Amino acid sequence: xxxxxxxxxxxxxxxxxxxxxxxxxxxxxxxxxxxxxxxxxxxxxxxxxxxxxxxxxxxxxxxxxxxxxxxxxxxxxxxxxxxxxxxxxxxxxxxxxxxxxxxxxxxxxxxxxxxxxxx
Amino acid sequence: xxxxxxxxxxxxxxxxxxxxxxxxxxxxxxxxxxxxxxxxxxxxxxxxxxxxxxxxxxxxxxxxxxxxxxxxxxxxxxxxxxxxxxxxxxxxxxxxxxxxxxxxxxx
Numbered sequence: 750x751x752x753x754x755x756x757x758x759x760x761x762x763x764x765x766x767x768x769x770x771x772x773x774x775x776x777x778x779x780x781x782x783x784x785x786x787x788x789x790x791x792x793x794x795x796x797x798x799x800x801x802x803x804x805x806x807x808x809x810x811x812x813x814x815x816x817x818x819x820x821x822x823x824x825x826x827x828x829x830x831x832x833x834x835x836x837x838x839x840x841x842x843x844x845x846x847x848x849x850x851x852x853x854x855x856x857x858x859x860x861x862x863x864x865x866x867x868x
Numbered sequence: 869x870x871x872x873x874x875x876x877x878x879x880x881x882x883x884x885x886x887x888x889x890x891x892x893x894x895x896x897x898x899x900x901x902x903x904x905x906x907x908x909x910x911x912x913x914x915x916x917x918x919x920x921x922x923x924x925x926x927x928x929x930x931x932x933x934x935x936x937x938x939x940x941x942x943x944x945x946x947x948x949x950x951x952x953x954x955x956x957x958x959x960x961x962x963x964x965x966x967x968x969x970x971x972x973x974x975x
Contacts, residue, residue, distance in 0.1 A: 795967065795969050796912065796966040798964045852917070853900070853958075855902075856923065
């Protein structure tokens, strides 16, 4: 049974760096073809894919946010960490950790964590 | 980026009705399309992938069709638990992109 859970701050000040952790179980991020990513959703708005890290440490970022994002993994801890620099109020939203399978399919989602960017 | 446009933005229907939601891609994506269901306050849930393949555990009243640029999600015999927002997502090319969502409301 695959589960993912996000953790991190609920409130961040503008210009600060946001760090979110995804802790997962039910699969190994060292298995070929597997990935873990992040998708966010501003309040009342649509979903936006942010980043993905593959089993082989390759990664992909949203072109519009690539300069601000870093995704890393700790396979031994079954964790993936997303950092976003220089946050702005428009970055406010729910951030979801997702399990990726080949073909850009997100078949399992964490419960999400709401992050508010405000001074 | 490939733009995904859903219609309608919202639809009202009754329990037992048949509902169809449309998703259009700004360029051809073959059958690389997924549908997600999101209930209020919950995470999205994968319903359908590669346009018409039903994710394990999803009821058979959900079905998807289409290829190229035009796709549909059909729900037959609506159940109370189906009232939610539905999103399409193209998985053909990087970056993956989502539609703006279709809210299915109770009439």
